[in-house]
Amino acid sequence: MKFDAQSAYRIEALSGQDRSSFDCGIEELNRYLRQQAGQDSRKGVAVPFLLVHRQTNVIAGFYTLSNTAVELTALPESLAKKLPRYPIVPATLLGRLAVDVRHRGVGLGEFLLLDALSRSLAASSEVASFAVVVDAKDQSARGFYLKFGFLPFPESPNRLLLPMQTISAMALQ
Numbered sequence: 001m002k003f004d005a006q007s008a009y010r011i012e013a014l015s016g017q018d019r020s021s022f023d024c025g026i027e028e029l030n031r032y033l034r035q036q037a038g039q040d041s042r043k044g045v046a047v048p049f050l051l052v053h054r055q056t057n058v059i060a061g062f063y064t065l066s067n068t069a070v071e072l073t074a075l076p077e078s079l080a081k082k083l084p085r086y087p088i089v090p091a092t093l094l095g096r097l098a099v100d101v102r103h104r105g106v107g108l109g110e111f112l113l114l115d116a117l118s119r120s121l122a123a124s125s126e127v128a129s130f131a132v133v134v135d136a137k138d139q140s141a142r143g144f145y146l147k148f149g150f151l152p153f154p155e156s157p158n159r160l161l162l163p164m165q166t167i168s169a170m171a172l173q
């Protein structure tokens with residue numbers, strides 16, 4: 001990480017924070033944070049976490065986590081053969097992740113991703129999950145996840161996963 005994000009930013013669950021000025025350059029994600037995230041949270045569909053600048057309270061990024069399930073047959077063969085032969089297996093969905101364009105390129109995307117992985121790993125000790133799954137929106141997002149070791153699903157290359165065993169070995173804080 002390029003600077004000490006932890007001392008300048010905190011990550012907290014969505015509550016009443018002002019999200020109106022957030023701009024990650026992708027209108028669909030901006031709209032999601034402004035209009036849909038609160039509802040998803042209230043309805044138990046996703047938990048949104050916000051990256052907040054400690055001094056200004058500006059929202060610099062966000063991600064969401066949910067439970068999901070994946071079909072065993074959709075997994076890379078090398079992973080599927082290590083799992084019991086259940087038709088579906090439990091996983092954690094990193095549904096959305098974005099950094100405001102004014103805060104890019106200093107390590108905040110990595111800070112958010114590692115926080116999401118760490119939180120997913122901790123939760124998996126109480127509600128089982130064998131991997132974190134993401135659906136990359138485009139080639140750029142896919143490149144970001146590949147950089148951190150995510151593996152593509154063979155038949156759906158924009159869907160990627162990182163096994164919880166790998167996350168556990170990453171020595172996250």
Ligand SMILES: CC(C)(COP(=O)(O)OP(=O)(O)OC[C@H]1O[C@@H](n2cnc3c(N)ncnc32)[C@H](O)[C@@H]1OP(=O)(O)O)[C@@H](O)C(=O)NCCC(=O)NCCS
Pocket residue numbers: 001024026029096097098099100103104105106107108109110111135136137140141142143144145147
């Ligand atoms: C993808 C995104 C989160 C990256 O945020 P960021 O704060 O600029 O990224 P960071 O500064 O933390 O980058 C961490 C590392 O990832 C690399 N990286 C960043 N974006 C990358 C990309 N698109 N492809 C490959 N690598 C990437 C950086 O070069 C850096 O590597 P380094 O430490 O070796 O220099 C941001 O560009 C974004 O919000 N994009 C729009 C939304 C989006 O595509 N979300 C993805 C899931 S839907």
